[in-house]
Amino acid sequence: MDSQSVEAGDYKAHVFSSSAELLEKLHEKWSSVKKKPFPAMYSSVYGGIILDPAMMVLPIDDHMVHRGHGVFDTACLLDGHLYELDVHLDRFLRSAAQAKVSSPFPKSILRSILVQMTAASRCKKGTIRYWLSAGPGDFLLSPTGCPTSAFYAVVIDDDFSQRKEGVKVITSTIPIKPPQFATVKNVNYLPNVLAQMEAEEKGAAASIWVDEEGYVAEGPNVNVAFINHNKDLILPFFDKILSGCTAKRLLQLAPKLVEQGRLKSVKTSNLTVEEAKGSAEMMFVGSTLPILPIIAWDGQPVGDGKVGELTMALSDLLWDDMVAGPETQRFHVPYYEE
Template sequence: MAEKILDEIQGVEDVKVDVFPSSSELLEKLHEKWNTVKAKPYPAMYSSSFGGIILDPAMMVIPIDDHMVHRGHGVFDTAIIFNACLYELDEHLERFLRSASKARITSPFPKSILRSILIQLTAASNCKKGTVRYWLSAGPGDFLLSPAGCPKSAFYAVVIEDDFHQCKEGVKVITSTIPMKSPLFATMKNVNYLPNVLAKMEAEDKGAESSIWVDEEGYIAEGPNVNVAFITHEKELVLPAFDKILSGCTALRLLELAPELVKQGRLKSVKVENVKADEAEGSAEMMYVGSILPLLPIVMWDEKPIGDGKVGELTMALSDLLWEDMIAGPEAKRIEIPYV
């Protein structure tokens, strides 16, 4: 046994670790990775630590002593870039700042400046379709638990090119066995996403797209990064109440748009209420609702079909409403980007 341990130690001693005595040598090493990438997925980043927009992907980094990195003390949000416009940016920023308040993080900038930074960042990226993701952190300072040693909070944002499209194929989901977050953390869009990651991985292990959380009382909660919605056999659109889960901006927009189908006589009603899992499993149609989907039909749950096991007509009608809103909805929902 002692000989085996000695062999392992000697093996480690044989590993040569590079030392970069200058920033220029380090930068050259960082560029080696990106020089082999034809299409760079991150065309632009903003960092309040640098005080500006970064176009070199090798420099899109954050300090290791940032409390968002080693303590998870940060919040985030995402806005869609579609048809050269930012969709529902103001709604996402409002939620972003509510999350920051719950996490006791004070933004280094007022909302108007954050908004301006994100618009300028998108313009500098020249990205016409994708997402802009942004974070507020307690900031860099030290490796302690308390953020008291952090001089100032930090704001980061990155543009990600993504060719998303309307989802017309149904997917399979499972009920997650990973414990869901408490209401405080579930209603705050924070960077502590390990439960979400494990719930997604659990679904993938079982050949499913994603999962559904059910609370201890048997009520439907949400998916790992999406809301869920159901259509009953009485043609009622039902979304679970938002008191213990994140109030999705897209889900809220769906609730505003769906009454159009009620006017047309295609839906009977639209409502938000607590939904028992056994009732939800008996729905006629089911869907995920989230920003980059914006709506994904669900046709099977825990190996049992939802309705007839096919993508529902009303699901696609609701999807059409959201896509039409993204393409040609009210100007208040779409900010045109002043690309140079």
């Protein structure tokens, strides 16, 4: 029967009589799934690593769940190596400090947990994502009723690859986050979600935020970069937007193209929308992309409307760094079977 045709008086919510019955119901969802999309999770509430996807849950009274009081970050997993794990962890703890969320563990233990969780998952490609929350306790606004903060993490099995096809973007009409919140990687992503939905409704891959001064800011969960006709690589300043780890790594690697005479310079700067739309090439920069070429903005072609040669050269630089970069960038996970 169509649920919409059921009268309220006719609907009876099931009451689970035991935890065993509830567990059986939770496992129903995963019984027909051949490959687990989330092969491992860590929860400080449980105090360990979870391999059963049916049990990868959070307490509803967690302050992050009902008040959005938490931060998160991520790291790319490629060929059994965690890319820029320490850089992301450092930003994670900076975000936590700004959000006034204390960590139940020092950085060294957080790092060890993430490595052990990844090893237990046996996943070699995807991402790991992790959260610090004010923790469970009650449903009030203040976290004073939360006895201890909580740390959660999950391995996401994802077969991503280098992006070589161009996409279209739009200018978002959703208000941009103020710098205090935009510069902290927190779980309050409603503006990001609405900006992404707006883009998809208009047939675009994503949207671009413009700040109150008319300068280009960022995408809904990625940084944006431009190459002008003078062959300068330009990324917006990070003072009002999230400081992207991959974007900063791009700024470290791109001077190689300057040395080769392919780029003239690499810099961060304010860019007006008019200047940005007049660029020769445009791209998103993010962890699993690592570069996504942009070929049209608000229905107008960027440059010649094709994926740029320099955009792909930058993509190759980042992808090579992810695949075969220095050990300082790539941490080899000691999987248990090894």
